[in-house]
Amino acid sequence: MSQDSQWPVWEVFLQANPGISHKHVGNVHAADAEMAIQNARDVYTRRSEGISIWVVPANAIAASSPEDQGAFFEPSNDKPYRHPTFYKIPDGVKYL
Amino acid sequence: MEDAKQLEAFEAKIAAGQKIEPKDWMPEAYRKQLVRMMSQHAHSEIVGMLPEGNWITRAPSLRRKAILLAKVQDEAGHGLYLYSAVETLGVDRTELLKQLHNGTAKYSSIFNYPTLSWADIGAIGWLVDGAAIMNQTALARGSYGPYSRAMVRICKEESFHNRQGYEIMMTLAQGTPEQKALAQDALNRWWWPAVMMLGPSDDQSPNTDQLMRWKVKMESNDAIRERFIDRTVPQAEFIGLSVPDKDMKFNKETGHYTHGPINWDEFFQVIKGNGPCNANRLKARADADKNGAWVREAAMAYAAKQMKEKEVA
Ligand SMILES: [Fe+2]
Ligand SMILES: [Fe+2]
Numbered sequence: 001m002s003q004d005s006q007w008p009v010w011e012v013f014l015q016a017n018p019g020i021s022h023k024h025v026g027n028v029h030a031a032d033a034e035m036a037i038q039n040a041r042d043v044y045t046r047r048s049e050g051i052s053i054w055v056v057p058a059n060a061i062a063a064s065s066p067e068d069q070g071a072f073f074e075p076s077n078d079k080p081y082r083h084p085t086f087y088k089i090p091d092g093v094k095y096l
Numbered sequence: 097m098e099d100a101k102q103l104e105a106f107e108a109k110i111a112a113g114q115k116i117e118p119k120d121w122m123p124e125a126y127r128k129q130l131v132r133m134m135s136q137h138a139h140s141e142i143v144g145m146l147p148e149g150n151w152i153t154r155a156p157s158l159r160r161k162a163i164l165l166a167k168v169q170d171e172a173g174h175g176l177y178l179y180s181a182v183e184t185l186g187v188d189r190t191e192l193l194k195q196l197h198n199g200t201a202k203y204s205s206i207f208n209y210p211t212l213s214w215a216d217i218g219a220i221g222w223l224v225d226g227a228a229i230m231n232q233t234a235l236a237r238g239s240y241g242p243y244s245r246a247m248v249r250i251c252k253e254e255s256f257h258n259r260q261g262y263e264i265m266m267t268l269a270q271g272t273p274e275q276k277a278l279a280q281d282a283l284n285r286w287w288w289p290a291v292m293m294l295g296p297s298d299d300q301s302p303n304t305d306q307l308m309r310w311k312v313k314m315e316s317n318d319a320i321r322e323r324f325i326d327r328t329v330p331q332a333e334f335i336g337l338s339v340p341d342k343d344m345k346f347n348k349e350t351g352h353y354t355h356g357p358i359n360w361d362e363f364f365q366v367i368k369g370n371g372p373c374n375a376n377r378l379k380a381r382a383d384a385d386k387n388g389a390w391v392r393e394a395a396m397a398y399a400a401k402q403m404k405e406k407e408v409a
Contacts, residue, residue: 005190005396006188006189006190006193006392007392007395007396009180009183026177026246027180027183028176028180031392031395031399032395032398032399032402032403035395035399042169042173043173043176043177046166046169046170046173046253047253065119066117066119066120
C-alpha cells in the first residue's frame with residue numbers, strides 16, 4: 001500500500017426498489033468494505049435512491065474488451081431462432 | 097501515431113450521438129482536454145464548499161443551517177462523482193489533488209471571492225449554482241460517458257441549490273430595509289463574478305471548434321452566458337433587486353438582454369491567482385489534506401489488520 005493513498009476503489013451497485021436487480025452507479029474510495037458501504041450510502045443515496053448496496057473491489061472486476069466487441073458477441077447474431085418472432089404461427093392459434 | 101481510421105470511427109460515433117467509454121479508443125487530445133476539464137470541475141466542487149462552509153455555524157435559523165449543510169454535502173458528493181469520472185481516464189485521485197494543491201490545476205474563479213454576509217449564501221445558490229446549472233445541463237449531453245452521467249446526477253441535485261439561494265434572497269429582499277440592502281449588496285458583489293465564471297468570451301476562447309465537434313464542449317461560453325442573463329435578470333426584478341449593470345437592457349428584436357462591458361482583466365487576474373481569496377482557499381485545501389493524512393493511514397492499517405485476523409480465523 002502506498003504511503004498516502006486515497007484508499008482503494010470500490011464499485012458501487014444499488015438496488016433502487018425491492019424486487020429489481022442491483023445496478024452499477026459509480027464508485028467510492030474506502031479502506032475496507034464496511035467503510036465503502038458507508039461512503040456509498042453518503043455519496044449515492046442522499047435522496048433515497050436505494051434500499052440495498054453492494055460494493056465490490058474495483059480490481060476484482062473482469063470485463064470484456066471493447067476492441068473485440070464485434071467478434072465476441074457475434075455468436076448470438078446468427079441465431080434468430082432464439083427469438084419467438086422467428087416462428088410463424090397461424091392467426092387462428094391462441095395463447096402461443 | 098494515431099490511426100486515421102480510428103479517428104474517423106471515433107468521430108462518427110460521436111456524430112451519431114453515441115457515448116465514448118473509458119476503454120474505447122480516443123485521441124490523446126480528447127483525453128487530455130477531458131482530464132483538464134473534469135479535474136477542474138471536480139476541484140471547483142470541493143473548493144466551492146469553503147465559502148459556503150464559512151457560514152454553516154452562523155446560519156440564521158436551524159432550518160437554514162440544515163439546508164446549507166445538505167447543500168455543502170451535495171457539493172462534496174459532486175466532487176466525488178467527478179473525481180471518479182476522471183479516474184476512468186487513468187489518472188488517480190492522489191495525483192489530481194497534488195495538482196490542485198501545487199497550483200498546476202485550476203478551479204472556478206468564482207470561489208476566490210469572500211462570503212462577507214449571510215446574503216452571500218443566498219447570492220451563491222441563486223447566481224453561482226444558477227450559472228453552474230446552465231453549464232452543466234449542456235455538459236450532460238457531452239460525448240464522454242462517465243462525465244455525462246456524472247453531470248446528469250449533478251443537475252438533478254443542483255436545482256435545490258439554486259432555489260434555496262433564491263429563497264434566501266427573496267426573504268431578505270422582503271425584510272427590513274437593512275436586510276434588503278444586504279441582499280442588494282450581495283447581488284452587487286456576486287453578479288459580475290457569476291457572469292464571468294462561464295468563461296472568456298468566444299473570441300478569446302481558442303480550440304472551440306474541435307472541442308465542439310468532439311462534444312467535449314456543447315455550447316460556446318457566450319451562448320451559455322446569454323441564457324444565464326436572460327433567466328436571471330427577471331428573477332432579480334421580481335424580488336425588487338437590480339443587477340449592477342447600468343447598460344443592461346432587454347432587446348425586443350433579439351429577445352435577449354444586452355449587457356455592459358465585462359471586466360475580463362479582473363477575471364484573468366483571479367484565474368492567475370490574484371483574487372481576494374486564492375491563497376486562503378488553497379491553504380485550506382492543502383491543510384485539510386495534510387491534517388487528514390494520518391486518518392487515511394490509520395484506516396488502511398486497521399483494514400490490513402482486520403484482513404489478517406480474518407485469514408487466521
Ligand atoms: Fe455542485
Ligand atoms: Fe451546487
